[in-house]
Amino acid sequence: MSQQTEQIQSSDIGDILENSLNGIRPDRNDYLRLLESDDIQLMGLVSGHLTRKQFGKKASFVNNIILNYTNVCITDCKFCAFYRSPGEEDSYTLSLEQIENRVKTACNMFKIRQVLFQGGHNPNLELKYYEDAFKLIRTKFPQVGVHGLSPSEIDIIASVEKSSTKEVLARLKDAGLQSIPGAGAEILVDSVKDVISPKKITSEEWLRIMEEAHSLDIPASATMMYGHVESNNDIVEHFYKLTQLQEKTNGFMAFIPWSFEPNNTLMQKEGTVTNSAGGIRLLKMIAISRLVFDGLIPHLQSSWLTNGVGMAQLALQYGADDFGGTLIGEEVVSCTGSRSTELTGQKIIDAIHQIGYQAEERDNFYNTVCMH
Numbered sequence: 001m002s003q004q005t006e007q008i009q010s011s012d013i014g015d016i017l018e019n020s021l022n023g024i025r026p027d028r029n030d031y032l033r034l035l036e037s038d039d040i041q042l043m044g045l046v047s048g049h050l051t052r053k054q055f056g057k058k059a060s061f062v063n064n065i066i067l068n069y070t071n072v073c074i075t076d077c078k079f080c081a082f083y084r085s086p087g088e089e090d091s092y093t094l095s096l097e098q099i100e101n102r103v104k105t106a107c108n109m110f111k112i113r114q115v116l117f118q119g120g121h122n123p124n125l126e127l128k129y130y131e132d133a134f135k136l137i138r139t140k141f142p143q144v145g146v147h148g149l150s151p152s153e154i155d156i157i158a159s160v161e162k163s164s165t166k167e168v169l170a171r172l173k174d175a176g177l178q179s180i181p182g183a184g185a186e187i188l189v190d191s192v193k194d195v196i197s198p199k200k201i202t203s204e205e206w207l208r209i210m211e212e213a214h215s216l217d218i219p220a221s222a223t224m225m226y227g228h229v230e231s232n233n234d235i236v237e238h239f240y241k242l243t244q245l246q247e248k249t250n251g252f253m254a255f256i257p258w259s260f261e262p263n264n265t266l267m268q269k270e271g272t273v274t275n276s277a278g279g280i281r282l283l284k285m286i287a288i289s290r291l292v293f294d295g296l297i298p299h300l301q302s303s304w305l306t307n308g309v310g311m312a313q314l315a316l317q318y319g320a321d322d323f324g325g326t327l328i329g330e331e332v333v334s335c336t337g338s339r340s341t342e343l344t345g346q347k348i349i350d351a352i353h354q355i356g357y358q359a360e361e362r363d364n365f366y367n368t369v370c371m372h
């Protein structure tokens with residue numbers, strides 16, 4: 001018997017890990033046991049093994065930019081350092097011309113394959129703004145996929161438009177929207193949302209809009225923002241709700257757990273959360289996420305954006321298979337002063353090579369563009 005098998009068998013969570021190695025995902029009770037366990041290296045051993053079994057020694061990434069099209073927002077989330085109220089001096093909304101110029105420059109300089117189109121809840125923007133932007137991008141830059149608008153942005157567009165969210169999704173898809181980022185989920189428990197983002201859509205609304213998107217064949221990512229006021233039980237609920245929806249629709253392509261970055265946010269000023277969750281918590285979240293979603297949600301992102309490249313390299317050994325995007329031009333996280341939020345494709349390739357993996361450049365739908 002190998003030393004590792006002995007370690008697994010003698011662990012409190014050994015039964016869960018052995019089940020995972022045999023293709024049986026943890027159940028809801030197991031989620032809490034995993035979250036309360038300190039056997040993080042063992043979790044990583046198993047989740048890393050499951051990941052390499054599926055993907056080999058390879059990590060994917062997408063050459064993309066984030067287009068934060070507006071910072072105007074009426075939702076006042078306490079964890080956000082990016083937004084400005086309507087009419088504030090340094091508020092902005094990009095024009096179609098500015099959008100075209102940014103995408104054009106990024107295509108020429110970085111050969112991007114994806115625009116991540118995200119912004120505030122701007123009550124002055126009608127559906128036509130988004131339709132025009134997406135049509136422009138897809139027509140003039142057909143190789144560039146549009147990954148955009150979280151469920152809460154879809155919700156605000158629907159209220160501006162006095163239309164249903166499903167109708168808005170259908171029109172946006174016709175205009176060129178290809179997939180939806182999972183932002184705005186935070187933790188899918190309303191008692192948590194009531195503290196950190198009381199004006200944002202509820203958990204049920206987030207799940208409903210995602211289900212509507214999936215029913216229209218618009219795939220999505222799911223996210224989790226941890227490291228603020230949530231308990232382990234709240235994270236259990238979050239995992240459970242996502243697995244329930246995924247079993248029904250199979251519409252999530254990826255899961256992205258990212259840690260809350262408190263700098264410059266109201267939550268930090270109020271003293272609710274003063275520090276980020278740190279590296280060990282990140283590795284634990286990555287490892288548990290792989291165990292929870294193995295065989296259900298195919299991709300797991302390493303989330304370098306709030307934790308840096310070094311942690312992302314470790315995360316790739318603990319169950320992540322995707323490095324995420326280059327995110328040149330990102331402004332939401334950079335408002336928290338959280339490290340550098342500019343990373344070119346070549347730097348990602350170098351970081352992946354440093355851990356002895358091959359780098360797979362992918363498109364918006366996780367199809368291979370080329371290997372490096």
Ligand code: SF4
Pocket residue numbers: 073074075076077080081082083119120121152197
């Ligand atoms: S997180 Fe999004 S919805 Fe919340 S305040 Fe910031 S921009 Fe607005």
